[in-house]
Amino acid sequence: MARAATTSDAFNAIAEPQRREILVLLQGGERPVTELARDLGMSQPQASKHLRVLREVGLVRVRGAGKQRLYGLDARGLRPVHEWVGGFERFWNETFDRLDEYVRDLKQARQEEPPDDDDQ
Amino acid sequence: MARAATTSDAFNAIAEPQRREILVLLQGGERPVTELARDLGMSQPQASKHLRVLREVGLVRVRGAGKQRLYGLDARGLRPVHEWVGGFERFWNETFDRLDEYVRDLKQARQEEPPDDDDQ
DNA sequence: CCATCATATGCCTATATCGGAATGTGTAAA
DNA sequence: TTTACACATTCCGATATAGGCATATGATGG
Known part of the structure; x- marks a missing residue:
């Protein structure tokens, strides 16, 4: 099986950087295809294709x-x-504080019981 | 050119539903591969592959x-x-209020000038 | 060292991508 | 109707996918 279709959901649709750029541009209001293509430095057909995808997932x-x-x-x-x-x-925010904590605990545990390499 | 690599960034990595499920599961803490595979009903190799992708983008x-x-x-x-x-x-939140507004304006404009089908 | 368990990797198939080039469709003006 | 413009679609090629299956790697315990 291949990768999921870009039209399957928004997650897939926005995985493509150019489509993300299109969406950002559209924050400024409605735009015709050619203008989008020009501003993003892509061909008109490519713009149309990306817009099709965005339309099919309902983002546009x-x-x-x-x-x-x-x-x-x-x-x-x-x-x-x-x-x-x-x-x-x-x-x-939390994950890496925890990881640091874990590492500190580990080092400390080693110092406390040098002969017994229980963990590691 | 084909689609961007899943390992290119987080956007691509989380485009795949199973990888999203893995991330959610990991919210509960560290887990071994086999356990993830079992809980998500996927094969062990598939789990390893997905984890590889997640590791390469640094999400895991x-x-x-x-x-x-x-x-x-x-x-x-x-x-x-x-x-x-x-x-x-x-x-x-805003977009569709605006669109509704637009539609209302359009209807109103039509009523005001019936013979001239300027728009539509 | 050998067997075992946990995990990673390789190979394969089918599929869906993105991009380019050419062409089709639709609307509007001459 | 013909021309011109805006846009959509199709065909092409190269690539990277996800999944299944088999197998390699790695660490542990006997």
């Missing part, structure tokens, strides 16, 4: 405006991502 | 404990992800 909305198609942000799909990652918030 | 730490290897969480790499996604926080 299209609206026909005459000859153009304006893409706009729909950030609701990012909320679950934010919440999932947020579940680790306490760990990226 | 290993520690030899006798015959076993205990994997522990290192969530620091998730912080940039959280921050990036957090940059959209105001949008998943």
Whole structure:
């Protein structure tokens, strides 16, 4: 089996840096494809493809405006991502204090019982 | 060119659901590979492979404990992800109020000038 | 040293990617 | 209708995936 489709969920969709850039640009408001492509230095077809992916996971909305198609942000799909990652918030502060503690304890234990290499 | 490597950054590493599950499990503390594999219903080799990826992006730490290897969480790499996604926080609340507004304006504009199908 | 347990790695298949180039579609103006 | 513009789609190639299976590596205990 191959890697999961980029269209499977927001996690996969935002794994691609260029798509992340598109989303950031769209924070400034709706934009046509060509403008996005130009600003991000990518080809128009590539921009269209990325936008398709973003549309399929619902992170982006299209609206026909005459000859153009304006893409706009729909950030609701990012909320679950934010919440999932947020579940680790306490760990990226605590984890390594704990690890340091553990290391200190280990060293201390060694000094206290030199002949017995129980741990390690 | 193919898709970016899963080992390229945390965004790619957490795009895979099973790896996310591993990280969640590790919130409960260090665990050996076999236990993770069993709890998540995956083969031992698969667990090892996923852990390898997580290790390469620095989301996980290993520690030899006798015959076993205990994997522990290192969530620091998730912080940039959280921050990036957090940059959209105001949008998943505002965006659609704006869109609703836009739609209302559009309808109103149509009623005001019925013969001229300027938009649509 | 040998057997065993825990884990890692290699090989294989099928698939889905991203990028480029060319082309198709749709809308609007001449 | 023809032309022009904006955008979408298709075909191509190279690559990297996830999973299964077999096997190699590594540490422990006898």
